[in-house]
Amino acid sequence: MELSVCIASVPDTASRLEIREDGIDLSMANFVMNPYDEYAVEEALRTRERFAGSTVTVFALGGAACREALRKALAMGADKAVLAVPSEDVRDSRQIAGLLSQALRCYYRNSLPELVFCGKESTDFHSSLVPVMLGGMLGMAVVTAISGIETGTGMLKADREIEGGKERVTAFFPAVVSTEKGLNTPRKASIKGVLAAKKAVIEELRIPVTVQPALLMSDYAPASRTRRCRFFDQPHELVRVLHEEAGGIG
C-alpha cells in the first residue's frame, strides 16, 4: 500500500513568543514535530508492517523548521520525506490543505495513496480543519480524530472519540484519517534510525500558491490567566466561601 503522512512543526510550549499587534515573532521559538502528528507517523508505520510491500512517505509544508520534523519521521522509520515549499507565505488552513493536496498530486501523479494520515490538529492553532479539507480536495473519504483503527482490504474501521463515548466509523480507501492521542504509543527513534535520517535525502517540491486564504487574523494580544489566589487552612471555610462568593456549591 502507498501510505502518506502529513506533518507540521510547531513551537514547543516552552518557547518564548514575541507578541506584536500585527503578528507573532517566532524567531526565538524552538520547533518540534506537532505532537498529534507523531501518532499519525506511528500508525502509518504500523500499517506498513501489516501490509507487506507498503511505503510510507512523509510530507511537510514550509521552510527549514520542517526539515527537522521530517528527519524525525525518517528516524522513526518512514521511507521517504518530501518538503513542499510554497511560493509565498501561507496564512490559513484552507491554503495549507490546498498546498498539501497539490504536493501529493505532484508527487504521486495519477496514483494517489490509499491512506493519508494526519494529526487531528496542530497544537499552535488547534483549528483541526486541514485533514477534512485535504480529503475533500483529494476526493478521499475523511475520518477525523480516531483513537482506534483496523485496516482491512480496501476499507477501514475506526473509533472516534466523542463527548462521553466513542463512535464506530467505517470508510473505504482512499481515505484521510486524522489521529487523536491514545491511538498508539509513538516509537522512539533508534540511534541507527537517527544516523540514517541525517544522511537521507529530503525531496523538495516547489508549490505555487493558487488557493486564497479564507480567514484573516489580527489584533494579537497576550492572554493572561493569572488570578489572585486566596488561601485557606480549613476546607470548611473554603466550602462556605465557594458557596457564598462563587456560587460553586449547592
Next chain:
Amino acid sequence: MAGKNAAGCSFLVFLEQRDGKVKQSSIEVWSGVQELARSFRGWSVAGILAGPADTAGLASSADGPVKLFHASSDSLALYMPEIYADLVSGIVLKERADAVFMANTAMGRDLAPRVALRLDAAVLPDCAALTVRDGELISHRFLYSGTVLALQRSLTEKTIHTLCPHVFSRSGRVSGHLHVEEPAFSLLPDSRLNPAVTGMVMQVNRQDVSEADIIVAGGRGMGGAEHFFLLEQLAEVLGGSVGASRTAVDDGWRPHADQIGQTGKSVSPRLYISCGISGAIQHLAGIAGAKTVVAVNSDPHAPIFQAADYGIVGDVHDVLPKLTEAVKEFLKTK
C-alpha cells in the same frame, strides 16, 4: 461577513443531537445567537437539526415564531458526516444564509470544514468571544496554548463559526415557538466518500469533562490510579466529573478521554478543583474557560496557584477527605 452591514443578516444554528437529545452546548449556541440577533433589526435565526430528536427544549411560548429545519428521518439518527454536510449546506444555499454557528464539539469540528468546503466558506474555529462591531461579527480565539488572544475575520461571503462552551452566558433564554419544516436531503451523496457511523459506545453514568459543570481533576500528586477514588468521592457529592492532567493519563491512571489540557480537552466548568496538579502551561491552556478555579497542592510555589482563585496548601490525600466531608456537612445544613 466582510462588508455586510447590520441590515439583514440570516443566521443558521446547527443543533447537535445524540441519542435523540439535543446537546446542551447546542442549546447555548441556539439561544445565544438568537439573543444576539434580537439586538439588530433585520437579523434572523433559524435552526437545523438532523435525526429524530425531542425539540421541546428548543422553544418556549414567548415571542414570535422561530424556524427549525428538522430532518427527522431515522436514517440520520447517527452522525453521517457527508450527508449532514450536504443537508446543512443545502439549507444555507436555499435560505441564502450568511453564517452557520455550531458548538465546538467532536461533531462540530468534523462537520464545520465539510460544510465550508461545499460553500467555499471560511471556518472561524474555536471562537471564545463573539461580539458585534459596526454591524460586523467579531470572533476572538486563543492561540499557542492559550497564551495569545487574536481576532479572526472571514474573507469569504459565507462563514462557519464553531463556538467554545460558554461564549454566551448560561442565562440565555430560549424564546419563540417553533415553526418546523422538514428539509429534503439525499441519503447517498457519494457512498465511497462517505464514512458511515455504524454505532456509538457510550460510557454509562459518566458526564464528559467537556460538558461538566463541576470538575475535580487529579495529577501527578495523586500518586497513583488507586488514589483517584478520593476525587470520585468529592465529585460525587458535588455532582461533578473527574478529570486528569497529562501525567495522570500518560502513566495510565486515567483514560485519555478524561485529559484536560493542550493534548486533551478544553473545559469551562463553573467550578474547577485541581488536586495535585502543578499547573504546567499545557494544562492551564485547557482550563482558561473555568469560572472559578480551586487548587490543592502540597507545593505552595506550584504555578497552579497563580491560575487559581482559591487554594489550599497541603497533601491531597489529607485534604481531599476533609474537603469531601466539609461539602457533605454544608449540603446537609443548607
